[in-house]
Amino acid sequence: MDVSLQLNLRVRIEGLHFRLSNSVIVIEPDKLDDEYLHKLENISKKLFDKLPHTPITAIGHNFKYKLEEDENFKIGSDFDAKLWHSLYSGVNSKGFELSTLKHTIKLDDDFVLLNLSYSLSSEMKQLEMNFHYQVNQDKDKINDALLKYVKNYEKAEEFIKILINDE
Numbered sequence: 001m002d003v004s005l006q007l008n009l010r011v012r013i014e015g016l017h018f019r020l021s022n023s024v025i026v027i028e029p030d031k032l033d034d035e036y037l038h039k040l041e042n043i044s045k046k047l048f049d050k051l052p053h054t055p056i057t058a059i060g061h062n063f064k065y066k067l068e069e070d071e072n073f074k075i076g077s078d079f080d081a082k083l084w085h086s087l088y089s090g091v092n093s094k095g096f097e098l099s100t101l102k103h104t105i106k107l108d109d110d111f112v113l114l115n116l117s118y119s120l121s122s123e124m125k126q127l128e129m130n131f132h133y134q135v136n137q138d139k140d141k142i143n144d145a146l147l148k149y150v151k152n153y154e155k156a157e158e159f160i161k162i163l164i165n166d167e
Helices: 034-050 082-087 139-146 149-163
Strands: 008-013 016-021 025-029 058-066 071-073 099-106 112-120 125-134 164-166
Touching (some): 016 034, 025 034, 034 139, 034 149, 071 125, 125 149, 149 164
Antiparallel strands (some): 016 025, 058 125, 099 112
């Protein structure tokens, strides 16, 4: 018999929101500016230094960009909502709820995969980016990944410029 206690804790400290569960720690800043991004990076590193025996297999830096009304994905007609209505008309469909297209690319300069998720619905368009570090408890890789948050935020801003059209 396995009896375990489910941990779900949320706390806000100095402009950072911490969500803790049995298997993950999520830290989100109040604001996306240099002060809070560096604070997040430093707290993450200090937390790891205080808990060196915690088994860490992966680290993710996640960013979400909601497109404005006049912006579109550059991926074009492969992701065009106009096609969906005719595509699903023969299956008793009342239209679409959400379409998601996912790409994963390996970045040259790091041991990191960038997972891109393009989401499109009648109410919103959104690009999610996950910089995924598979660290497998390697302390050097963990330390390196923990100190890449600000750099990855800057990369995410570059990807937005590359992947989104202003129309």
